[in-house]
Amino acid sequence: MAANPGKKLSEKDMLKEISPIGRFAQGDYVCECANCDRQFIGDKRATQCLACAMKSIAETSASE
Numbered sequence: 001m002a003a004n005p006g007k008k009l010s011e012k013d014m015l016k017e018i019s020p021i022g023r024f025a026q027g028d029y030v031c032e033c034a035n036c037d038r039q040f041i042g043d044k045r046a047t048q049c050l051a052c053a054m055k056s057i058a059e060t061s062a063s064e
Contacts, residue, residue, distance in 0.1 A: 020046075022053030 027043030040049035
């Protein structure tokens with residue numbers, strides 16, 4: 001999907017544009033996060049929820 005500056009994207013479409021992030025990718029499967037054990041909706045191969053993926057990236061960036 002190409003970015004269209006005149007069109008407002010839904011949250012789901014926005015996640016498709018930026019996925020994957022860490023070990024999170026947008027999808028339609030119920031998954032369990034390996035970090036926090038909460039369920040989330042994501043790709044069938046995703047092992048992190050979006051919040052934990054963002055936290056991991058922030059921690060990695062801060063340590064560099």
